[in-house]
Amino acid sequence: MSRYFVVYKYGSVVFFNMGRRERDECLKLARSFTKTPIAVPCTDDYRVMVRPGMEGWAEFAADHVVLKRLDLNNISVIGTVLAQTVALEHHELKVDNMIEIFSGLNKTTEETGEMDISKARLFKLVAENNNTLTELVTRMRLLGRSDTAWQYSQYDKVWSGLRADFELEERFDHLDYKLNLIQTQSKFYLEILQNRKSDTLEWIIIVLISMEICVSLYDMYSKLG
Structure with missing residues (x-):
């Protein structure tokens, strides 16, 4: 059976019918093109069985799929779903x-009434939250559909079956809920920072006005003296 090594632009790598040594060599090659390789990458295994004599095009079980034929279109569809998961x-x-x-x-804010995080750290969390959603929707196309599955109904069955097995839509909805929760909390703390900045500016204005009053009083005293 042929062997395949598929690399995706968002960092996932999928292997078909390759041994451990070959996978390690391919990963080493792939990492040479990345700026910040992940120290401990997420992995998953999924069995793909080929049975040319079967009546249907594909059958799904708990931990594997049985195909009538493993062609490049099936490689594309299966690889994309595995890369996404x-x-x-x-x-x-x-x-x-x-x-x-x-x-x-x-918890710290509740106990002390103070916000124990720097502005730079908070901004990084906000950016990370925004980038995560952008990555999921635009680069990974998690809500999109495979071009192959769109054109051919038999590959759409494989596409839909695998996405259901890996619960991609449900997991995205759950993740989207968490991202919205983080966004809400980020907004709360950003407003606190903004209020602090406003308070600081108000105190600066008060100090400047006080200094101006003192200077005016000194001038008046000097003239009277």
């Missing part, structure tokens, strides 16, 4: 980490 897992872990950060921040 591991990339989605990576973003799920990132978002869960952001949730933990805000959970700790909320």
Whole structure:
């Protein structure tokens, strides 16, 4: 059976019928083209069985799919779904980490009444949150549809079946809810920072006015003296 090595622009790599040594060599090659390789990447295994004599085009089981033929179109469809599911897992872990950060921040704010996070750190979290949603929708095309599945009904069955098996739509909805939650909390703390800035400006204005009054009083005293 032929072997395939498929690389996706959002960082996922999918192997078909390749041994451990070959996979390691291909990963080494792929990492040479990345700026910041992930130290511990997310991985998943999925069996693809080929049965030329079967009546239908594809049959799905709990942990594998049986195909009538493994052609390049099936490689494209299966590879895309597998690439999306591991990339989605990576973003799920990132978002869960952001949730933990805000959970700790909320607890500290509740106990002390103070916001224990720097402006730069908060801005980075906001940017990371925005970039995550952009990555999911535009680069990964998680809500889109495979061109192959769009054109051919038999490949659409494979596409739809795999997406259902890996619960991509449900996982995206859950992740989108978390991203909106982070966005709401970020807005709250950004407003606090803005209010702090406004308070600082008000105090600066008060000090300047006080200094101007003092100077005026000094001038008046000097003239009277």
